[in-house]
Amino acid sequence: MPTRLPPLATLQAFEAAVRHQSYTRAAKELALTHGAISHHIAMLEERLGLRLFVRDRNRMVPTDHGRILVIKVRQALGLLERGFARAGQNEHVSLTLSVLSSLASRWLVPRMASFVEQYPDIDLCIDVRAGLADLMAGEADAAIRYGTGGWPDVQQVRLMGDELLPVCAPHYRGGALPKTLDELAGCTLLRNPWVPWEPWLHAAGADIREPKRGPVFTDSAVLLDAAAHGLGVALARRVFAEGDLQSGRLVRLFDIFAPDPSSYFFVWRTDHPQIDAIDSLREWLVEQVGRGASALRA
Amino acid sequence: MPTRLPPLATLQAFEAAVRHQSYTRAAKELALTHGAISHHIAMLEERLGLRLFVRDRNRMVPTDHGRILVIKVRQALGLLERGFARAGQNEHVSLTLSVLSSLASRWLVPRMASFVEQYPDIDLCIDVRAGLADLMAGEADAAIRYGTGGWPDVQQVRLMGDELLPVCAPHYRGGALPKTLDELAGCTLLRNPWVPWEPWLHAAGADIREPKRGPVFTDSAVLLDAAAHGLGVALARRVFAEGDLQSGRLVRLFDIFAPDPSSYFFVWRTDHPQIDAIDSLREWLVEQVGRGASALRA
């Protein structure tokens, strides 16, 4: 695919011409003659088959086509300007990301290699803590939070929702996995105080109440480990179980999902001095979410 | 400022070389010889004073500098590719933005000329309604909502917080404006059932209770009009009053602000077919917020 793109000088000429609404003033800014600008624009218009300027008395007014195009051109030129200005300054940025341990171990860390590869200038510090880090107090630069959104004072973007589904080890009960809700009732249902079974049981139309007995784990990741070791059936968040399901460490039971009203949010503050790095991190996270589990197959 | 940027062909060569980790394969893709790629990279490295590639057996591996730089280059090239591919297709997009009437009249509409100017390919439909538009049902493509965030199923970004401050007409009471809290107690306090006076009175340390008498307006914009016509003192949201304060239609009383726990959010759904246009709208809104009231001075 050879370059269908006009030369950079042409784009700069076009951008300046739109800004000044005059070829001669644009030429002056770029230390060229008005003829050069005129040639550039003519080339561009012929290439696109569009008029980019119309004369209005003694001004050159960009057409709608021109105004639409100049937005992208400006963004691109800006990116390059900043990219090359900063190149070699090698500003190693360190970002502290506060995240729940279960999400860190089951979702974030398995994908982090791609981040380190893509952004070698950003050193991520994964800060695992029980509660919410106070971004405004500088406890972290950004965070991934689980909830329904609406935290005060911070910018937030929803990363992913979640679904609950029952999983267990493939060798659980010697491989005699439960196939019906009645058989499930005879299994050990592993419990997490923050993730009740009831919504799923309700969605499945089961006549089983919230289990009152069986092991309890307060951490989702540990709960899955327990299930993988054959201790019982776990009600797993899909994003956490994905890796184990693919590796065969866990298998899915039933085809019924219960939606989880909460979501994962990326939150940050807009007035952070290293906002560019935070933007990069956010874009990477959103991209990872979009890829789903496919990022793990590679 | 003449071009400090390398030619586009050089950037494309660099990008392809990073992708293929090989000059010859990059050359093949661009229908060039390996020598051209080599010259391009050498030029780039000399310009920057940095090594962008190191040999690793028979591969050319980008250095950290190279990997940092290629991100911006890729983004810029992508913008241009898409910009030029779509140029002239003239896809006129129509976006319906649901917004409260007060915000529309006092904040959005005064700035909209800049949007129309910048994005002539996007036709905005400003849909004013009392309640929340249901984005998932297609009632609107995006919305500006007032509240604390955390709406389900939609992506959201906080636009601006707000502050409450008392304002009145400069000729109110023949120009004898209240200078003390006691004098304020003797004024007519205009009321809005959704915006109580109490938080501000509390912040001011006043001994006045929530006013029980005086005109009531359910719409913030109408309330401000009433104040501007000398009907009394209004407790205004700063963003709404800004224009009137600058024009002298209203004047500010006291230097005490009460924070408003709610904020304005831009909300949208990520799976919208015209997500590019929504991104443009969001970026424009965020930019307008960043400019504050200065956009009105122009």
Place this chain on the structure above:
DNA sequence: CCGCCGCTGTGAGCCGAATTCACAGCGCTG
């Protein structure tokens, strides 16, 4: 109304830059 002034359109010619070509050097592999 006319002539000047400032602007853009256009073609010829020049100059610089990008590309190719050919060859050297280097590491890996059989």
Place this chain on the structure above:
DNA sequence: CAGCGCTGTGAATTCGGCTCACAGCGGCGG
């Protein structure tokens, strides 16, 4: 150790951008 595949490098060539000079056009002041 020879051959292969890759990159580095310099000289020659080719291509494209820039300038220059002139024409055309509209506005503005006399």
